[in-house]
Amino acid sequence: MTGLRVTLGVLGAAGLVAGLLIDRPTVLFPLLALGIVAFVVAAGCLAGDLLPLRPVYAVTSGLALIDAVLMAVAGQASRPLALVAALALVLLSAGPRLIRPGR
Amino acid sequence: MAVRTPLERRLRWAVVGLAMFCAVLVLLIAAVLVYWRLYLLSPSAEPFSRGPFVIRLGPTSAQLAWTLPGDRRVELVATAPDGTTATAANGRFTGLEPDVRYLWTASVGSVGRAAGSFHTAPTDPRAPVTFAAIGDYGSGTDHEWAVGRTLASEQPDFVVTAGDNSYLVGAPVLLDRNIFRPLHDVMLEAPLYATMGEHDLFYSNGAAVADALHLPNDAGRYVVDYGAVQVVLLGLDDGPAEVAFARRVLARPGPRVRFVVLHRPVQPGDAILPLLRRYHVAAVIAGHLHRYERRVVGGIPEFVVGTGGEGPGAAEFTKRSPDAIVSLLNFGSLRVTVTATGVRYQFIDERGRVLDHYSTR
Numbered sequence: 001m002t003g004l005r006v007t008l009g010v011l012g013a014a015g016l017v018a019g020l021l022i023d024r025p026t027v028l029f030p031l032l033a034l035g036i037v038a039f040v041v042a043a044g045c046l047a048g049d050l051l052p053l054r055p056v057y058a059v060t061s062g063l064a065l066i067d068a069v070l071m072a073v074a075g076q077a078s079r080p081l082a083l084v085a086a087l088a089l090v091l092l093s094a095g096p097r098l099i100r101p102g103r
Numbered sequence: 104m105a106v107r108t109p110l111e112r113r114l115r116w117a118v119v120g121l122a123m124f125c126a127v128l129v130l131l132i133a134a135v136l137v138y139w140r141l142y143l144l145s146p147s148a149e150p151f152s153r154g155p156f157v158i159r160l161g162p163t164s165a166q167l168a169w170t171l172p173g174d175r176r177v178e179l180v181a182t183a184p185d186g187t188t189a190t191a192a193n194g195r196f197t198g199l200e201p202d203v204r205y206l207w208t209a210s211v212g213s214v215g216r217a218a219g220s221f222h223t224a225p226t227d228p229r230a231p232v233t234f235a236a237i238g239d240y241g242s243g244t245d246h247e248w249a250v251g252r253t254l255a256s257e258q259p260d261f262v263v264t265a266g267d268n269s270y271l272v273g274a275p276v277l278l279d280r281n282i283f284r285p286l287h288d289v290m291l292e293a294p295l296y297a298t299m300g301e302h303d304l305f306y307s308n309g310a311a312v313a314d315a316l317h318l319p320n321d322a323g324r325y326v327v328d329y330g331a332v333q334v335v336l337l338g339l340d341d342g343p344a345e346v347a348f349a350r351r352v353l354a355r356p357g358p359r360v361r362f363v364v365l366h367r368p369v370q371p372g373d374a375i376l377p378l379l380r381r382y383h384v385a386a387v388i389a390g391h392l393h394r395y396e397r398r399v400v401g402g403i404p405e406f407v408v409g410t411g412g413e414g415p416g417a418a419e420f421t422k423r424s425p426d427a428i429v430s431l432l433n434f435g436s437l438r439v440t441v442t443a444t445g446v447r448y449q450f451i452d453e454r455g456r457v458l459d460h461y462s463t464r
Contacts, residue, residue, distance in 0.1 A: 004119070040126040047122030051115050 004045045005093050008064055011038040012089025015071050019083040028075045031082050035072020038089060042068050057096045064092040150175065150211045153283050155194075155219075156290035158317040160261060160329065162201035162224045167194045167209070168317050175212065181205040181221075201226040202330075219291030222260050225330040228359050229443040232330045233257070235293075236364070236437040238265030238390025239300065240411020241273075241281035246434040247412025248285045249453035254436055255288035257451070262286075262293050263334055265390030266300025266323065266366030270413055273303035273312040282315070285412070298323035298336040300366040300390060326352050332441050333358040335384075337365040341375040349375060353382040360441045364388045368407050369400050371426070376401035385446050385463065388437065393421050395437075395450050397429040397459060404463065406448060408437045429459045 011034050018030045042065040049058035071085035154169035155177070171177060179191035183203050189196050199205065202225035209217040225232070235254050240247050254262060269281040286295065297316050299309040309321040319325040324345065327334040335352050337345040349363065361384050368389040369375060379387065379401070386404040393415045396407040407424075415421040415432050423430040435452035450459040 036130055039130065040123050043126030044119040044123040048115060048119045051118050 004041050004048065005061075005096075008038060008041050008045060009090050009093035011041065011068075012071070012086050012091075012093060015086030016083060016090065019075070019079060019086055024075065024079055027079070027082070031075040031086075032072050034086075035068050035070075038068035038071060039065060054096075060092045060095045064089060067092060150216055151209075153279060153315075154290070155179070155209045155217050156283070156287075157219070157221050157292065157294045160221055160224055160294055162226050163197065163199045165196045165199060165205070165207075165221050165223065166317075167191065167196075167207070169194070169209070169217075171211065178210040179207060180210070181207040199223050202230055217291070221292060222258075224260075224328075228331045230330055231443075232332045232441045233259050234329070234332065234334075234439050235259040235262045235289075236265065236388045236406070236408050236439065237262065237411035238366070238388075238407075239267040239393055239409035239413045240264065240285075241267060241269035241277075241302070242413040243280040243285060244412050244414065246414065246453055247281075250411050250434055250436055251285040251287070251289060253451055253453060253455055254286070255292065256455075257436075257438055259289070259293050259438065261327070261329060262289060262295045263327070263336065263362075263364050263388065264295060264297040264411070265364055265388055265408055266298050266339065267302045267390060267409075267413065268297050268300070268312050268316075270302050272306040273299075273309060274306045275311045275315065278311065278315045282312075296325075296327050296334065296336060298364055298366060299338050301339065304339065324348055328358055330441075331359040333361045335361065335363045337363060339365070340367040341365060341369055341373050343374075346375045346378065350378055353378060353384070360385050360446060362386055362388060362439070367391045368396075368398075368424075369403070369405055371400055373401070376403065379403045385441075386439075386448070392424070393432075394423065395429070395431040395433060395435060395459065396424055396427040397448075397450075397461060398424060398427050400426070404448075404461070406437050406450075408435075408450075410434050410450075411436065431458055433458055 015031055015034045018027055042061055046061035046065055049061045067085055067088050071089060074085045075082040150171055152170045152172055155167045158168045159166035181189045181196050183205055189199060201223050204220050204222045206220045208215050235257060269277050295316055303309045303312045313321045322338045323336055324338045325336055335349055337349060363384050369387050384403060386406060388406050390409040392407050393409040393413060395410045398405045433452040435450055438449045438451055440447040445462055445464040448461045449457045452458050
């Protein structure tokens with residue numbers, strides 16, 4: 001599932017860049033679109049990590065699934081929250097590698 | 104446990120694809136729900152089970168009434184054309200300016216839930232006054248609704264009814280269907296001053312209709328003063344008690360132009376006619392006969408407006424009066440305009456056509 005996880009990281013990074021460079025309310029739409037795509041990709045990641053079960057990967061994928069929703073809608077509430085959500089998506093996509101390098 | 108065989112790998116990718124497809128479905132469902140919640144839901148249910156409707160109008164005051172289930176507070180605000188506002192206490196506005204059309208809004212829980220307007224009575228006796236008259240209307244039929252719409256569009260200062268406000272009887276359970284819903288729009292703007300017909304009196308001697316419309320008494324015998332106009336409502340007919348009441352009221356100095364309203368039409372030779380002549384009553388408005396008729400009875404113009412919605416029924420009970428100048432079977436209402444120079448009467452049918460007009464100086 002490396003390809004999906006990398007995609008997730010790229011989506012998070014794109015959200016982070018968009019959140020930093022684009023003002024509200026223009027940024028709301030890209031964040032929403034990136035969050036929706038990330039949600040679908042994270043669902044794929046989660047399924048892949050459950051079959052066979054890889055606990056650390058599955059937990060990060062599950063968190064990424066929730067975080068994708070957060071990134072999609074957080075911009076409505078505040079820009080910092082959206083940035084945090086995007087950053088969290090990057091970290092969650094890279095997390096398993098950081099925790100258990102080589103897998 | 105690592106995935107090893109090509110079959111396991113394909114199975115795994117199939118599960119991944121299925122999961123992503125499910126995620127797309129979840130998003131679609133969420134999108135539909137959000138759109139439905141934001142743009143397709145109807146507004147929440149009306150809090151008022153009846154009204155608010157205007158029940159009294161004076162030169163400086165106005166009174167509204169309503170029925171609101173529960174113990175919720177209603178905030179009523181009236182705004183004049185110059186932007187000044189007044190707040191009602193217990194549905195009553197005071198300190199208003201005469202001869203001004205105020206827009207009112209009723210809010211429940213900080214949400215505006217009903218709005219309308221009313222025209223305070225003028226103090227200048229030369230100021231024009233317009234009112235409408237209907238009778239035999241309270242049936243909840245399409246025709247009554249149509250008459251109600253034309254009444255609302257006319258924006259009368261008030262409406263008088265010549266009885267039979269609810270068929271077959273004036274029972275409380277029927278009044279929303281027969282009165283308050285069909286006439287909802289006009290009652291937002293103008294008080295409905297009703298007198299009683301047989302059908303209202305069948306049930307509790309008219310108490311239910313009188314209570315619902317906040318009338319001064321169950322018989323529908325009272326007086327309305329509005330600018331240059333005085334309307335004396337007598338009740339069912341012109342019997343001795345009604346004549347005595349009319350004598351008492353008309354003997355007092357009153358507004359310039361006076362009308363008498365009762366349910367059963369005044370007939371030639373009735374005891375009330377000399378009284379009406381002596382006090383220069385402008386016209387009698389009656390119902391009972393489900394026709395529009397213009398007659399002159401004992402020298403007094405009489406308008407029969409039993410055309411509010413119930414319909415003509417059997418021909419033998421809806422015969423043209425022999426002395427009628429005009430006699431029509433159309434549904435409609437009478438519009439009366441009092442100006443400094445005279446009185447104009449127009450019978451407007453449910454389709455908005457003026458089918459009869461008559462003027463006096």
